[in-house]
Amino acid sequence: MSTLSRLRKIFDISSRFRASVSLGDAMENRIPDLISVKDPQLGMRIFLSAAMNMDSFRGRESRRLLVEMLVDNNWFELYWETLEQLKNRKILVLPEAFTDLMLGYEKLGRIEKVVETFGRMSQFDRSPDVVAYNCVIRVLSKKELFLLVLAVYNHMLKSNCCPDVYTFGILLDGFCKSGRFKEALETFDEMAERNIEPNKITYTIILYGLCQQKKLDEAYRLFNIMKEKGCAPDLISYDVLLNGFCKLGRFHEAFALLQLLERDGYGIGIHGYSSVIHGLFRIRRYNEAYSWYAKMFKEGIMADVVLYTILIRGLSEEGRVGEAVKLLDEMSQRGLVPDACCYNAIIKGLCDIGLLDRARSLQLEISEHDQFPNARTYTILICGMCRTGLVGKAHQIFNEMEKLKCLPTVVTFNALIDGLCKTGKLEEAQLMFYKMEIGRNPSLFLRLTQGIDRVVDVDSLQRKVEQMCQKGQFLKAYKLLVQLADSGVVPNIYTYNILINGFCKAGNINGALMLFKDLQLKGLSPDSFTYGTLIDGLYRADREEDGLKMFGYMSKQGCEPSLSVYKALMTWLCRKRNVSLAFNLWLEYLKNLFGCNDDAINALEEYFNKGEMEKAIRGLLELDFKFGNFTLAPYTILLIGLCQQKRVHEALIVFNVLDEYNININPPSCSHLIKGLCLKGELDEAVYVFLYALDKGFMLLPKTCKFLLRHLLSQDKTAVALDLVGRMKSFGFDVDRYLRYITKSLLPDYSEGQATEVGSFNSLNNSAAV
Template identity: 55%
Template structure:
């Protein structure tokens, strides 16, 4: 029988209900034979519509046949139609078939997607219903291949083909959107599900909760969790693990531990991923003992510490500077036969570098290659940072050049490490050159790169260059600017209006347009963050350009960034520097009104300037105001301390504050130092000496600046003998104070009754191990010689 004759005979079998070809016998194993594929190929070439003919063949087909036909079919459109028919039948689905179709769709050199749309067009024209699975497999394929835009486009076209997505299709597109971090669009799609009465399932909620947790929106994750339970869906192990991991990433490890207990009570058993998430949380916060306790608990429940667990623990130990224990656990791991991967090697290399053992870190980097592992950029970055931290910048630069020779191109992270290292060592110009080199190579700087260089330029006094760099960062990469250009004028779209617009686009079926808007915002590059603004505001304040600082302060708020306590503190300090005390307190009031809780640094700044202006009562009251807002403080006790200060009982007030600090184990020396220095600058030396004495009585080490101010004040008021007592205290504390020491010796030499103290003091300085010849200024040596000669002459004359 010729192929043509056989083809026509086979077709007649399909249209005759009484006849079935022998090769379709359900008792025959020949359905897996290549003949089956050939017969299906014959149908695809000669029958139209193919779907009706294929329905008769359904009981005699297998997933293997479907895959075989797809591989052999030269006409992509027919192949896709066959696939769409087969994919409606669950027993004909297979991973091999799905992978084959995805390959046909995403291959760059093929017109796969266009053929797919043609196949769908043909089905629509023949009024053959198109199942949602037809789109789900496409969406999954594009997501898996990293082509999220095409996935969104495919989802958006479902309405065009009169196909309604089911919950599985919604889950596929939600996953794609969360992966690309377009949370607004994911929420809009979720809301569309609810409006169309599609009930999200547990997978839907897990995807959304995971997205919220990864974007540090824990409260929103909790709301979604509550909404899920209200809809009658019980969380599973995956749900609990996602939230526990999110809480740990947000440093809310105690809440994560309580949730673990709730998880067990609800009947869900934690797995190794859950325990590793919590272990990582404890280690990140340096709570090593609790990490050890968790390991013991997991072992009692039958879990064995694996590579991921060892990595978390060793990383935590290095961060806690418990280097010996970190090396010990690494040794245990090797003995137990657990092989380190690239991640753990990176942790070990970074730990050794931070420990100062950069040479050992370099050796470990070389060992990786010998074990067959290729070091990644993170491993190189760890060594690079270690070299920069030690000031070995030439070696760091050399290693950075070597990275590209190892088929491991330097990225924004390695460039940032090098730029930051240069800036810390005062080489802002060289750092800027590296930044420009980075730009030429097409390596896009991150916000951290910009911040490091802007900070370095500010430290070098190059404020104008820093400001220009800020504008380059903003104009080239600021989403707010894109929004202004897209809307015209100076109108900036806020988050709420953007959310509404995205919702409207989704309702209109313009999913792809909504996606492109959000992606354009995200991919517009690096937007100056709060750290950038704070760095530049600080640079302006330090140079006295308060107007520039205030302009930036207003700009950042217009662009949707909320000032934090660092921003307010920097601006308050800057206003005080230019004697705008009223404006500084007005900014402080605005800070409180806006709900930003002032931290201790803000209060210390206000205290310092008030104290310098002789307003010691105001300075003291400010600190007590800060104390009242702290947890565990007795307000009546604080009121009593304040009353003592107002009545002039300074010693009693200081003792009361010290006792409260020690009792609560929250001692901060700064307020005492600020008051002591302020009293010295105001000429109230007796009160300053009293604070010094009380601090010494309580065995609190007085700071060098406090001692310098006391010595200077006592010398100026003719009490150099008391200044000598303070200076001897500094010697015992190990403070190297050359300038105050020379000044004190000169003052002692000026008065007849204290000259002997000057000579005694030089001997004491020498007894503490100082080279007297190097320690003393030329003028001090000259005065000492003069008075020594006079003393010797008097002694001779007396004889």
């Protein structure tokens, strides 16, 4: 449609004309003629001047045509000039005039101009209405500038402009897609507080967020609430919930939902089939996945790029890269263009099976396409190289990536930093971290971290953005955040964890603690891995008291210690001969478990303190089995700790109770127990534990075997020693390796000539490794 046709159509659909100033009948009658002149710009000026206050100008169709004219003819400057003329003539400009400008800029992807238009409304004595706020919030959300989104939203509330259901839909969508589910749920609750009824879209967004958090039961409850309130779910709502069930392998609920979907009059679409096939691939039920794939084709539904990517990724992860490549060819034959995700899946599959050269060749091959490779392609290769110790090659690929202006992501940096740490190149890792943080605009970084209003963390940056918005400096706030995003890659908690672990392993605990302080100043929250690494590092540095303080600080900060943290702390406490504290620590862990009874825990503590080890261990096992929380680690840690504390009889009780419950005790526990029993002179029990290890197929270390044989021979138990040697041989032990210090004279019946060194009993005593 031509520009003149559009202008005429806008006037045709105008039911009546109301100008804020009287233009006279003659002028009103001449407008269509003026629009028809050869200069459409003149017509546009006249139209805007006269039509700003038409009732019908606010109609959706009229405004759509206006936005099309703006975009097609690039009349934005003309539009602004006309608005300035209206302002000079004291003619009130409607908020819709600015909203249409914003929509036009948004269509062209000129986000900065959208924000600028929003900010300039105050120059025309107009306050943004809910539509204008929604427009700017939407474009900022798409750019993931959530600090500015929140600042604009707060400005909206302070301006007494009430958000509508569309406002909340934009906020919820942005929060959920960026993984900020806590803020999403808070925003959803705020809707109820404002008496704004959620619609189908907002319900579906929250369903998506809950499914992403693996809160499927809550999602299903919300799904039912949605139906009870008369908001009928559509196919998208069903697909979101179905995808959630399939991702977690809950196919019983997934198939029940499919039946419900069909009963409500919907057919299973491509998204539904993709979710089921993807879920089956995740749990390696390949035959069922292919059955659904065949069923889909029978229904006349053709696979799209997303489904092919799922199939290619599933096969590649299983190491069946050849079959994945065949599917790639099939895609092309069907007229589908593979995207970066398809190629990345195959490149990752090649890296996973060690074919790094082939992966690199494929990456170079697809580099001929403009859209390939992307940052993820390079990141996959860098991860693969670093896993195999080829950090130098990984660094080369990283440099190549920068030359091609393919910007590294936080995952790229993390992979390279981790590789450098694991190869002991801690200084290079730290330099890479600084490069990541400062990026391509070090002056901006330094400017923001100095002065009175310096930005040191997310909270201070949020305050700065809020202040700018309250002053109407929306464009300035936008430019600041875009500069920050472009200046470097923000390190996440995983980045800090890699470096902290590297420093701890290198024995530089002070450097690790400085990083710990730095990450908190940046507004990041340490996780269980952070604390666990530091606790382990402090104990390695013989700072036991500081390790316990760190554990206490962790709890105060509301970070729930994971099982691995408890295991690490218990191990160190046992090494420090503090078995009682280790036991009490495990009881504390059990107290935090849902449903654990404090009285039962207190009874176990009393048993342990009284030395009634058997009752204590049996009680622990009963609790573990009751709550389905059994893990062997705490028991073996306690067993080894008791041996180290020379409480061997109590350790043997732990061993016997575990054996009674048919729980396999691991080789290190057996070795410590054998050594402890030998030192106590309890050789029969030591032999019993050794035979237990043989029966379980454990290949105990040579030093453990030598230690036991030496003590047997020193107590004139040669026959028992010979019997053990025979059993070891029958179980596949390399007897020469295990008996190099055992001589024929000491084992006269061992006559196969396999003991190679001859010596006296004293030399055996002096040489045997313990």
